[in-house]
Amino acid sequence: MTQDQIQRLEETIRYENDKIHVALIADSPWIPGYCGDTFIDYYARNEVFIAGNRKIRKDFPDAIFVPSWWVEYGMAAEPTGFGCPTCFFEDNLPHMYPLTEDLETAGEFFGNLRMPDPKADGFMPLILNQQRYYQKLMEQDGEEVYMVCARGPFTVASHMFTVTQLLMLMMTDPEAADKLLSKTVECVKLWLEAQLDNVKTAKAVMVLDDVCGYFSPEDFKTLCMPYMKQVFDAFPEVRRYFHNDFTSNSCYPYLAEMGVEVFNFTHMQEIGESRKLVGDKVVFMGNVPPMLLAQGDPKTVYETTKSVIESYVAANGSHHGLLIGPGGGMPMGAVKPNIDAMIQAVKDYNLTL
DSSP: OOHHHHHHHHHHHTTOOSSOEEEEEOOTTTHHHHHTOOHHHHHHOHHHHHHHHHHHHHHOTTEEEESSSOOOOTTOHHHHHHTOOEEOOSSSOOEEOOSOOOSTTHHHHHHTOOOOOTTTSTTHHHHHHHHHHHHHHHHHTTOOOOEEEEEOHHHHHHHHHOHHHHHHHHHHOHHHHHHHHHHHHHHHHHHHHHHHHHHSOOOEEEEEOSGGGGSOHHHIIIIIHHHHHHHHHTOTTSEEEEEEOOSOOTTGGGHHHHTOSEEEEOTTSOHHHHHHHHOSSSEEEEEEOTTHHHHSOHHHHHHHHHHHHHHHHHHHSSSTTEEEEESSSOOTTOOHHHHHHHHHHHHHHHTTO
């Protein structure tokens, strides 16, 4: 990100933004297809990654890309550290196979599992190396690494044990589930720490975890929040972003207590009602329907974006504390005319402020 973009984010987090800004979570689900590349080329060829990230900046100069120059292999970084087998595709994200699906032996299996070293295990050391390499190129473009990211402990665990088995284990054998989740929490913390140490300039972390949203509000508070809070509490000196675009709002009342400062969430939850649930201490980043950017038309995108802003302002009492973007990451197939329409709607609304 440029210093100007970082300043715009910081002003928004402090509820001092004089304008609404567009913030887009952009990574491999969208960038390779948008740029006409395969996923494998995007992951494996530095020149393809560099060209793709420079292209989206050129095409959308008014957008802030979050986290910006994100080095990732889908969701494979942390699970491969634990040893999850992984396969790659030309036209889609990597797929990981679980380490086990046996509920009866899960406690023993995960209790004996070795904690990965981010500097040596799985894809994490490759990502660290690429971060260092790309950082030099970013500096030539007048940018720096503002944020580092990790999948959250429940999402990491779900790739090691499948979502269904994880949910069953948490409800039927909390002690065994704790052996797994305690390790994924520690892994997420170690991975974020390694990245912060690696790039030095980062001023924020983003944790992405949809799986913790599968629970009811009551179960989220007792079963999920303690683990999520451990992650965010480990980074009091940086900004804390949280992505959860699962369809439920079970985590919303607990975001501030978890330490979340910026929340990217689903378009399935109305933004005004979400503001009432979350309270006024957390900045919103959303929540234009993502697939509208791929399957809609510019007029519909424009009107929908305006409606999202107006609903937020009506509930919040002002435009402060809002970043406009998809209710989740940029989807596969999102096209330039629709993205331009979303950005233009924000520009036009800003003229009224």
